[in-house]
Amino acid sequence: MSDTKKATPTDVTKSNRRKKLLIALAAVVVISGATASAYALLYGSNFISTDNAYTAVEVAQVTPSVGGTVSRVLVTDTQAVKKGDVLVEIDPTDARLALAQAEADLGRAVRRVQGFMANDGSLNAQITARDADENRAAAQLASAEADFERAQIDLKRREALSASGSVSGDELTRAQNAFAAAKANLDATRAAIAQARANRSTAVSSREANAVLIAGTTVESNPEVALARARRDQAAVDLERTVVKAPVDGIVAKRQVQVGQRVQAGMPLLAVVPVTEMHVDANFKEVQLKKVRVGQPVTLHADIYGKGVTYHGVVEGFSGGSGSAFSAIPAQNATGNWIKVVQRLPVRVKLDPAELGISPLKVGLSMTAEIDTRSKR
Structure with a gap:
C-alpha cells in the first residue's frame, strides 16, 4: 500500500482559493503603494508642515x-x-508752568518785534533830521569860510599899511583879532559839519540794523516771534x-x-x-523651503484649541538668517569636530484678523503650520 495521499477536489479548491486571496492581497498592496506613491508625488509633495511654530506679535x-x-x-x-x-x-x-512761561515769552517777542517796526519810521525821521543838520552845518561852513577870507584880506591890507604908518596899531590889533576869531569860527564850523555827518552815519547804521531785524517779514512771520511760538507749541505738546x-x-x-x-x-x-495683529513664526527645515514663496496659503492649528479650530494665513516673509545664526553663542562650524546639522529658517505667516477675533491667540503659543506650495507667487 502506497504512503502518498492523493489530493482531493476539496483540497484543490482550498488551494486555489488561497492563491486567489494572496494574489488579491498582493494586488491591494501594490495598488495601495502605487496610490500612496502617486498621492505623495502628485499632491502630498506640494505641502510642507512643521510643529515648530509659535505665535508672535510686534509688542x-x-x-x-x-x-x-x-x-x-x-x-x-x-x-x-x-x-x-x-x-x-x-x-x-511743571508742564503747565512751562507753558505759561512760553506764552509770556511769545507775547514779549511780539511786542519787541512791533517795537522794531515802529522804530523804523522813527529812525527814518532821525536820518532826515541829521540831513538837515548837515545842510545847516554846510551853510554855516560856507559863511565861516567867507568871514575867514574877508578877515584874512583885511589883516593883510592893514599889515601892509602899518609899515608906512597909515594904519594905527589899534586898528591892526582889531584886524588881527578879527582874523583869529574868523579862523576859530571856521574850525568850529568844520568840526560841527564833521559831527553832523557822523550823527547822520550813526542814524543810517541804526536804521539798517533795525531793518535787518524786520526785513521781509511781518510780526507773525518774524523769526524771533516764530521761535517763541515754536517754544510755546512745544510746551503745549509737553503738557498734552x-x-x-x-x-x-x-x-x-x-x-x-x-x-x-x-x-x-x-x-x-x-x-x-496687539493680539489682533498676531502672526506666526514657523521654523521650517532648510530642505523644506525649496518651493516656498511669499503669498502662498498656510493652514494652521493652535495647541490651545486643537484641531477643532483652523486658522488660515499666508507666507509674509523669511527671516534674514537661521535661528542658530542669531543665537547668543553662534555655532563655530570651522572646527575639526564639526557635525552637519539641518538648520531651521523662521518663516513669518500672517494670520486672518477675522479668525483671530473669533479665536484669539496670545504671544508664544505653540502652533502647527502647513504650507501649500502649489502657488508660484
Missing part, C-alpha cells in the same frame, strides 16, 4: 515723552484697551503728553509703573500686546 512699548511724577495709573496687566485709552497720567504742574495713551488696541502686559513713581522720558512703563 508696543509704552514710554513717556516727558518726565514727572506719576499721579494715576488706570490699567492693570491683562486688561484690554483701545487705541487712545488713557493708561497713565503724569503730574502736569503728561497723559499717556494706548498706541494700539491690545492687552496690557509687563506693567512696571506705580503711582508716585518719578519717571523719565523714554522709561518703560508697560507694554500693549
